[in-house]
Amino acid sequence: MLDISFIRDNPEKFDKALASRGAAAMAQNLIALDEARRAAVSQAQELQTRRNETSKQIGQAKAAKDEELATKLMDEVAAMKEQLQSAEDAERVASQELENVLASVPNIPLEDVPVGADEDANIEIRKMGTPTPMDNPKQHFDIGEELGQMDFEAAAKMSGARFVVLQGQLARLERALANFMLDMHTEEFGYTEIVPPALVRDDAVFGTGQLPKFKEDLFRTEEGFWLIPTAEVPLSNLVREQILDAEDLPLRYTAYTPCFRSEAGSAGRDTRGMIRQHQFSKVELVSVVMPEEGADELERMTNCAETILQKLDMPYRVMMLCTGDMGFSARKTYDLEVWLPGQDSYREISSCSLCGDFQARRMKTRFRHKGDKQTHFAYTLNGSGLAVGRTMVALLENYQDTDGRVFIPAPLQPYMGGKTHIEIAG
Template sequence: MLDISIIRDNPEKFDKALLSRGAEAMSQQLLTLDEARRGAVSQAQELQTKRNETSKQIGQAKAAKDEDLAKKLMDDVATMKEQLQTAEESEREASQALENALAAIPNIPLEDVPIGTDEDANVEIKKVGTPPQIENPKQHFDIGEELGQMDFEIAAKISGARFVVLQGQLARLERALANFMLDTHTEEFGYTEVVPPALVRDDAVFGTGQLPKFKEDLFRTEEGFWLIPTAEVPLSNLVREQILDAEDLPLRYTAYTPCFRSEAGSAGRDTRGMIRQHQFSKVELVSIVMPEDGEDELERMTNCAETILQKLDLPYRVMLLCTGDMGFSARKTYDLEVWLPGQDSYREISSCSLCGDFQSRRMKTRYRHKGDKQTHFANTLNGSGLAVGRTIVALLENYQDTQGRVFIPEPLQPYMGGKTHIEIYG
């Protein structure tokens, strides 16, 4: 959520930033709501001050034995009590109206984020690795089905479209990748491993920005819980409604969880295979830092995700997303796109974002320096380290051979019981 003072200070700059994200200019509407809220606050404060002063005058009148004045003043206080209740209700309504409006507005991009409406305006930062030369490369779903270890038909019978059943060595590969990623992030980069809930409450999803605007992208139980679309939600909310010690920052968390997305609006896109599913697994990275460390932490987090691709020797590129392609809560985002020979293209496998204080304002997450009474909103970051299903896709397509086997990169072999290849019924 944005700080209204930023909009007050420079409404033109704020509107320009919204327009760059494909949103409507909102400064005048928000400032009108803010003015109404401030007026209601002022009226309530004035009534409270007047009531307090009148209450003192009652005591003075009684001390002077002026019963008529005391009675009149008491009647005035009773009237002011009713007026104050009305004013306080108006203040609550005005504050809620402003908060509701702010809650639907996306974050403001940093100055170095390219302006554009869609992915065509994203900027390639670098390419790493050389795509393998494979004659007539197959796509991952053909490879998986031929191995007899990837089944979309049985998954459809069990759950419907956009689900998959992995068996045998492909099932073990998912577990191996998760362990490999977690070990790398905890042992090499100092992240704290967490096993969070996969069901969360409204406040948690609101805190990271999925609610209220994107509820159609989520799954909800009849009991009112939301299935997490990413572990970003529970990991970020580990510090909700807390005042952290500045000396304890940065905090870095990682988790391997299932993720659930309705894929609203994606009809007809990636209908075959594991690229876009309702349920998938991901290793998530979340950081809580001081504002001055946010941009450096984004570079660090992106490097952590890149390291997984480098260790697996998978070709990839780093893209700086434009204003129109960033997520709702992000100020700046890097996408890592892995090369898929079967598709003859790069596809997203990780997205690392700096959110500034956008989420911490929604979660009421602050920090304080030792000996200082003043608190400040923290900065939050999140990224995939990596999407496990898409990593399986990349491994199958990049390491396929002419014999119908798939080579297992050396860093994964200890997690796969020493096997070097995935084979039919392996």
């Protein structure tokens, strides 16, 4: 959520930023709502002050045994009580209306983010590795089905489209990838491993920006819980409604969880295979830092995610997303796109985003320097380190051979019982 004082002081800059994200100008509407809220607050405060002063006068009148004046003043206090209640109600309504509109406004991009309407305006920052030439490379779903270890039909019978059943060595490969990623992020990069809930309440999903705007992208239980679309939600909410000690920052968390997305609006896209599913697994990275650390932390987080791809020796590129392609809560985002020979294209495998204080304001997450009474909103960042299913997709396609086997990269072999290849069981 954005700071209304920034919008009030910089209406033109704010509207220009919204325009770069394809959103309509909102400064004047928000300022008007804020003025209504401030007027209601002022009226309530003024009535409260008058009521307090009149109450004192009642005591003075009674002390002077002026019962007529005391009665008159008590009648005034009774009338002001009703007026104060009306003013406080008006304040609550105005504040809620302002908050509701602010909750639907996307974050403001940093100045170095390219302006553009869609992914065509994204900028390639660097490209790492060279794709291995292949003759007629297969896509991952063909490889998995031929191995007899990737079953979309069985999943569809029990759950419908956009689900998969993995078995045998592919099931173990998913576990191996997750363990390898977690070990790297905890042992090499200092993240704290967390096992969070996969079901969360409204406030948690609102805090990271999925609610209310993206309600249709989520799954909800009959009991009112939301299935997490990413571990970003519970990991970020670990510091919800807290005042952190500045000396304890940065905080860095990682988790391997199932993720659930309805894929609303994705009809017809990636209908085959594991690229876009309702349930998938991901290793997530979340950082909570002081504002001056935000930019460097984004570079650090991106490097952590890149290192996984480098260790697995898979070609990829780093893209800076344009204003029109960034997520709702982000101020700046790097996408990692891994090479998929079966698709003859690069596909996203991680997004690393700096959110500034946007989520912290929604979660009421602040920090304070030692000896300082003043608090400040923290900065949050999140990224995939990596999407496990998509990493499997990339591994199957990049390491397939003409004999129908798939080579297991050296860093994963200890997690796979020393095996060097995945092949048809037999």
